[in-house]
Amino acid sequence: MSDVSSKSSDSSESSESQEAQSAPxxxxxxxxxxxxxxxxxxxxxxxxxxxxxxxxxxxxxPRHQQPPLIETEQxxxxxxxxxxxxVPFTVMNTGGGTAESVQIIGELEINGEVVESGExxxxxxxxxEAEEGAFIFSQDPxxxxxxxxxxxxxxx
Amino acid sequence: MRxxxxxxxxxxxxxxxxxxxxxxxxxxxxLLYTMEVWWIGSFVEPIWMLGAxxxxxxxxxxxxxxxxxxxxxxxRFEDAAMETIEAIAIGILCTLLxxxxxxxxxxxxxxxEVLGKVIFxxxxxxxxVAxxxxxxxxxESDQPDQSDxxxxxxxxxxxxxxxxxxxxxxxxxxxGTLLGAAIVAFxxxxxxxxxxxASAVSGPWLLAFIAASLLISYAVxxxxxxxxxSKRREQQGLFQKPLGETLMSYLVSLMAATVMLLFFxxxxxxxxWQLWLTFTLVLxxxxxxxxxxxxxxx
Numbered sequence: 001m002s003d004v005s006s007k008s009s010d011s012s013e014s015s016e017s018q019e020a021q022s023a024p025x026x027x028x029x030x031x032x033x034x035x036x037x038x039x040x041x042x043x044x045x046x047x048x049x050x051x052x053x054x055x056x057x058x059x060x061x062p063r064h065q066q067p068p069l070i071e072t073e074q075x076x077x078x079x080x081x082x083x084x085x086x087v088p089f090t091v092m093n094t095g096g097g098t099a100e101s102v103q104i105i106g107e108l109e110i111n112g113e114v115v116e117s118g119e120x121x122x123x124x125x126x127x128x129e130a131e132e133g134a135f136i137f138s139q140d141p142x143x144x145x146x147x148x149x150x151x152x153x154x155x156x
Numbered sequence: 157m158r159x160x161x162x163x164x165x166x167x168x169x170x171x172x173x174x175x176x177x178x179x180x181x182x183x184x185x186x187l188l189y190t191m192e193v194w195w196i197g198s199f200v201e202p203i204w205m206l207g208a209x210x211x212x213x214x215x216x217x218x219x220x221x222x223x224x225x226x227x228x229x230x231x232r233f234e235d236a237a238m239e240t241i242e243a244i245a246i247g248i249l250c251t252l253l254x255x256x257x258x259x260x261x262x263x264x265x266x267x268x269e270v271l272g273k274v275i276f277x278x279x280x281x282x283x284x285v286a287x288x289x290x291x292x293x294x295x296e297s298d299q300p301d302q303s304d305x306x307x308x309x310x311x312x313x314x315x316x317x318x319x320x321x322x323x324x325x326x327x328x329x330x331x332g333t334l335l336g337a338a339i340v341a342f343x344x345x346x347x348x349x350x351x352x353x354a355s356a357v358s359g360p361w362l363l364a365f366i367a368a369s370l371l372i373s374y375a376v377x378x379x380x381x382x383x384x385x386s387k388r389r390e391q392q393g394l395f396q397k398p399l400g401e402t403l404m405s406y407l408v409s410l411m412a413a414t415v416m417l418l419f420f421x422x423x424x425x426x427x428x429w430q431l432w433l434t435f436t437l438v439l440x441x442x443x444x445x446x447x448x449x450x451x452x453x454x
Contacts, residue, residue, distance in 0.1 A: 044245030
């Protein structure tokens with residue numbers, strides 16, 4: 001489709017090539033925007049207004065002022081594969097602000113003694129965001145008590 | 157006549173937009189493959205996002221006074237201001253699509269994180285949009301290079317397929333693609349982003365990677381109207397047809413990407429073939445975009 005424009009620039013002298021490009025303008029007047037350009041501009045303006053409104057909406061959202069609240073829970077049943085026990089978990093930030101380096105700890109207690117523990121770190125957890133993962137134990141978690149908790153985070 | 161003019165007007169505007177988007181891809185793709193920018197988007201405060209939009213508006217406006225993505229752009233105050241809004245919109249839209257492709261934006265990601273990522277990735281992209289006309293020794297509209305014209309003329313004259321011409325044309329295509337692919341993708345190949353993105357994409361997303369690579373590559377070389385586009389269309393060689401050339405350069409870029417990944421030990425012979433495929437396609441996207449720019453530069 002740009003064949004046409006390349007031909008026009010080929011045939012014109014270098015000083016006139018600028019003119020040749022704007023020639024398709026209906027009024028042959030470079031001051032005038034074509035309907036096509038107006039359409040682009042209106043869509044672009046709408047997009048930018050939508051973007052800025054969304055940012056302002058996120059800004060004044062009262063949830064945003066709250067500190068991060070990290071909740072960790074087991075997500076689904078434990079499954080076993082080649083002698084290993086997989087405990088799926090979900091960690092969710094139910095607060096407002098973003099938490100960085102969220103540390104999740106899973107501890108397996110059997111007969112009142114911590115026999116195994118696992119650690120996982122989530123880089124960033126925004127307000128309302130959830131991440132999933134799994135802890136892997138070599139002993140059956142159903143034989144004892146399993147604790148999943150968030151141990152720490154830092155503010156970005 | 158009038159109808160043709162009107163049609164031409166829309167085609168012209170579409171070309172302008174494609175050129176802007178291509179400039180953005182050339183400039184913005186390395187930062188789209190930078191996880192630190194995704195993270196900035198994850199934690200940045202909304203007030204900073206507004207500040208970033210305001211600052212970039214001023215910068216893009218100043219660039220638009222001299223460059224811009226339209227061939228026939230006026231440099232009046234209001235023209236530059238309107239083009240700035242359009243450039244930011246192109247940048248934001250393309251960035252959003254790319255971040256969805258890279259799986260950095262999914263339905264699970266909360267709105268403020270989406271906004272942060274799109275804005276902070278979109279701003280460098282928008283710079284590329286505004287600089288689109290300055291890329292690759294200017295557009296063909298300003299001062300067609302004498303040597304370019306001669307090359308195009310001589311290419312036109314030799315309509316009979318000559319083996320040496322074909323070979324030279326093909327070799328220079330491959331060379332340009334490799335050069336451009338190396339410039340853009342070599343700095344991405346050793347980074348952790350490749351395995352990170354690869355771990356997030358699968359099945360249909362890989363097909364989308366292929367489609368996006370081919371589409372952007374085709375647009376950069378044959379639609380954006382960067383320098384040498386008419387020469388490209390005259391180029392002799394085994395793959396002189398636009399579609400054939402795009403496909404061929406994609407394959408060359410993929411090979412280059414694989415070699416780079418091997419060079420940096422991101423891939424080893426013991427890895428499964430699925431990993432080779434995913435890594436190559438993920439790095440293939442920036443490599444193809446670089447390769448497209450490389451063919452225009454050679």
